[in-house]
Amino acid sequence: KQWYQRRVRVIASDTASITSAPSSVLSNGATVTFTCQYTESGSSAHQWSGSPGTDSYSSISTGGGYTITTTSGKSYLAVVTSTANVNSIYYFSVTYSGTAVYSQPAFLWMRAFTITPSTAAVKAVGSAHTITCVYTGDITDSLKWYNGADEVQQVAGSVSYETTKWASGTQTSTLTFNSPSSSDSGDYKCRAITTAGTTTVDSSSVFIGFPRIDPPSLVYAVAGTTISLVCNIELGTNGQSFYTASTAVITKSDGTSPVTLTAGSHTAEKMVFGGDLALADASAFSPTTTYKCTAKFDSSALTVDSANFDVTQLVITTAPTAVSTVAGTAATFTCSASSPTSHTPTITFKTSTGTEITTTGDYTVSAASTTDFIATRTFTHGNHQTDAAYVCETD
Numbered sequence: 156k157q158w159y160q161r162r163v164r165v166i167a168s169d170t171a172s173i174t175s176a177p178s179s180v181l182s183n184g185a186t187v188t189f190t191c192q193y194t195e196s197g198s199s200a201h202q203w204s205g206s207p208g209t210d211s212y213s214s215i216s217t218g219g220g221y222t223i224t225t226t227s228g229k230s231y232l233a234v235v236t237s238t239a240n241v242n243s244i245y246y247f248s249v250t251y252s253g254t255a256v257y258s259q260p261a262f263l264w265m266r267a268f269t270i271t272p273s274t275a276a277v278k279a280v281g282s283a284h285t286i287t288c289v290y291t292g293d294i295t296d297s298l299k300w301y302n303g304a305d306e307v308q309q310v311a312g313s314v315s316y317e318t319t320k321w322a323s324g325t326q327t328s329t330l331t332f333n334s335p336s337s338s339d340s341g342d343y344k345c346r347a348i349t350t351a352g353t354t355t356v357d358s359s360s361v362f363i364g365f366p367r368i369d370p371p372s373l374v375y376a377v378a379g380t381t382i383s384l385v386c387n388i389e390l391g392t393n394g395q396s397f398y399t400a401s402t403a404v405i406t407k408s409d410g411t412s413p414v415t416l417t418a419g420s421h422t423a424e425k426m427v428f429g430g431d432l433a434l435a436d437a438s439a440f441s442p443t444t445t446y447k448c449t450a451k452f453d454s455s456a457l458t459v460d461s462a463n464f465d466v467t468q469l470v471i472t473t474a475p476t477a478v479s480t481v482a483g484t485a486a487t488f489t490c491s492a493s494s495p496t497s498h499t500p501t502i503t504f505k506t507s508t509g510t511e512i513t514t515t516g517d518y519t520v521s522a523a524s525t526t527d528f529i530a531t532r533t534f535t536h537g538n539h540q541t542d543a544a545y546v547c548e549t550d
Contacts, residue, residue: 157381171195171249181202181347181356182236183268189232190260191247201225203232205245215245238264266347267291268358275414277457280337280367280389286330287359288345294321297348301357302341314339335365335465337424366390368461369438370448375389375494377549378434380466385429386416386448386461392424401452403428416448434468443467469493469500469549471531486539490547491531499525500549502532507544524539 177189189302203223213239217223228253230247242265245260269289276283290298298318300307307330309315314335318328330544332339344360367389379490386403403426404413416428448461472489480486492500502523504512514520517538523530534545 157362165245167396169252170197171199173247173249173256173258176259177232177245177247177411179262179264181349181354183264183266184236187195187247187263189247191230191236192228193230193247193249193256195229195249195251200250200254201230202248202249203245207243212244213335218342234263236263243484250470254454263528264293266293266296266356268345268537270345270358270361272295273359273361275362275364275457277364277366277452277459278332278335279459279461279541280365281334282332282365283331284335286343286361286363286425288328289329290326290328290345290358290513291324292326292347293349295349296326298326299346299348299543300328300330301344301346302339307343314414325406332363337389337392338369340364340366340391343525364390364452364457366450366452366459368448368450368459370446370461370464374462374466375469375500375550376466378470381431381433382466383429384416384446385427386450388426388428388450390424390426401426401450403448404449405430405432405446405448408447409521410449413449434466434467467494471547471549473531475534475545475547477541480539482540483538485535485537487533487535488545488547489531489533491529492547492549493529499528499531502530503550504532504534504550505546505548507546509546530547 171193173191175192177191180187200519204212205215206212215221215223215232222233222510224231232245232247234245244260244415245263246260249256259377267290270346271287276284288298288548299400300316307314307316313333315333319326328345330343340363342360342362345358346355347509348355367391369387371384373384374382374384384405386405387403390402403416405416414430414432416430419427420427421427433536445463445464445465447463450460470493471490472493473489475488475490476533478486478488490502491503492502494500504520506512512518512520512534517536519535519537521533
């Protein structure tokens with residue numbers, strides 16, 4: 156046998172192939188981008204095609220809501236979504252020498268959300284509040300609520316949501332805060348999920364805040380003095396950026412006579428505001444005045460009030476009068492103080508240098524007698540030798 160050797164010359168032709176097809180997406184109306192990767196060993200033609208809202212395919216070029224960008228090995232199709240391209244199909248092709256290679260089709264499914272309220276809202280802790288999401292999509296999609304990146308967990312008696320069945324092509328989900336705490340503050344959004352759970356689309360988010368405003372407790376102060384009051388604002392862990400530009404005032408319960416408070420210590424979860432409140436001088440029995448702290452957020456467009464608190468002014472109704480006595484004899488002084496609420500004032504006698512006088516030696520201080528929240532107390536110096544000045548105080 157004789158072997159023959161034949162040399163064969165192979166000439167590689169230019170080729171093109173699709174290496175990564177564009178992926179299908181859900182859109183809530185934002186611009187979406189499809190990406191296709193390909194290889195080519197020679198000069199070839201590239202083309203995006205689609206059926207935007209119709210049953211027929213046509214070539215797509217930049218313009219009219221489309222932007223095509225092609226680099227070596229990749230091509231991008233940016234689509235400005237609208238009702239004109241609801242449930243569209245797009246694909247990419249590479250053509251060389253009359254032979255075309257096509258990608259798998261990518262679907263664009265339009266999903267519409269309506270969030271109510273659509274603007275930020277701030278409510279006091281414990282105030283019931285609801286957010287509603289009306290969703291237009293596919294009957295196989297499901298809805299969930301998210302606070303930022305975290306899925307909202309339903310808590311009995313506190314946070315819950317209920318999604319209605321499909322009706323007229325829409326589905327409604329209502330998120331209810333029955334008794335929210337400051338930790339429930341955050342950016343809330345509605346998420347649609349396909350049956351397979353692999354494709355999702357989010358609605359726009361809306362900030363809902365539940366700051367807790369802690370006012371001072373019941374305050375008793377002497378008429379004609381200035382007292383310092385502090386309001387604490389508990390923010391929770393979410394939404395600090397929204398709360399940053401905030402102010403606070405103390406007003407009467409009807410919103411009049413505001414006193415602007417100065418920002419004090421601030422942490423990630425709490426802000427402290429304080430200020431001085433001057434009490435009007437009163438020569439007679441002074442009433443209790445009801446105040447509240449008001450926090451203003453988001454350039455003062457949103458406000459939250461604290462619970463009301465009372466400032467009760469204490470008044471000296473009977474001041475000690477000057478007494479002239481013979482040296483070595485007794486001198487007695489009487490002082491009365493009143494409060495218009497269920498607070499019985501205490502009465503203290505002091506020397507002009509601020510030393511409290513108690514029953515000792517020549518001094519005798521009586522127990523206070525009380526009638527209708529008016530306290531009366533006497534002090535007797537049993538052996539007055541020199542001139543002296545005394546002060547009656549109440550709190």
